[in-house]
Amino acid sequence: MAAADAHDPVHLFVERMALAFAEVGSPRMAARVLFTVMSSDDPLTAAEIGERLGVSAAAVSGAVRYLTQFGMLIREPIPRSRRDRYRMPDNPWYEATITKTMIYKTFIDVAEDGVAALGAETQAGERVAEMRDFFIFVQEEIDSLRERWRARRAATGHLRPGEA
Numbered sequence: 368m369a370a371a372d373a374h375d376p377v378h379l380f381v382e383r384m385a386l387a388f389a390e391v392g393s394p395r396m397a398a399r400v401l402f403t404v405m406s407s408d409d410p411l412t413a414a415e416i417g418e419r420l421g422v423s424a425a426a427v428s429g430a431v432r433y434l435t436q437f438g439m440l441i442r443e444p445i446p447r448s449r450r451d452r453y454r455m456p457d458n459p460w461y462e463a464t465i466t467k468t469m470i471y472k473t474f475i476d477v478a479e480d481g482v483a484a485l486g487a488e489t490q491a492g493e494r495v496a497e498m499r500d501f502f503i504f505v506q507e508e509i510d511s512l513r514e515r516w517r518a519r520r521a522a523t524g525h526l527r528p529g530e531a
Contacts (some may be wrong), residue, residue, distance in 0.1 A: 377406050381420075400430040401439055401455075410443060410452035451531075458520075471506040476498055 385398035403419050404411055413424040413431060416425050420427070431453055434440040442451045478499030485492035 371450040378419075393435060394430065396426065397433045398428055400420055400453075403415055403456055404440060404453055409455035412445070412450050413453050415451075416453070471502045471509070474502045475506070478502065490518075 369381060381399060384402045385395060388398035388401075389395040399420055399517040400416055403416050413427040414430075416427045417424040431442070435442055435453075438456060440453045441456050442453055444451050453489055477488075478495050481495040482492050482499060485495060487493070
């Protein structure tokens with residue numbers, strides 16, 4: 368397996384972006400896979416991803432599982448084959464950040480139960496209430512971001528017909 372030439376601008380982009388994502392907590396191989404797929408005009412098989420990165424298809428397996436779980440990659444079966452190919456969904460950043468906000472609703476609900484259990488007048492209850500209020504704020508801001516993002520996409524021509 369030969370990775371892309373270290374001086375190839377696409378390879379440099381993939382590795383630099385993967386490193387930047389790894390520095391903020393993303394698994395490095397998942398980031399490498401993500402940006403390899405992003406830099407391809409066509410969907411790629413695990414073997415093709417591995418070839419571009421200079422790693423085995425097996426090394427790619429965990430990364431694509433991680434990325435599909437977060438909606439950053441879509442797996443498509445290859446007709447009459449046991450293999451799959453991977454591509455990025457339309458607007459993956461939106462999908463991975465804005466639409467996956469049910470976790471905030473869960474935090475809010477559990478914190479509300481915590482305030483009730485601890486008592487709103489206690490120090491612990493106040494800390495949990497502040498956490499709850501923070502997640503309410505975050506949820507409201509995300510809802511606002513969603514609308515502003517749609518408007519910006521429409522203004523820049525990135526919004527597809529029928530997409531809201």
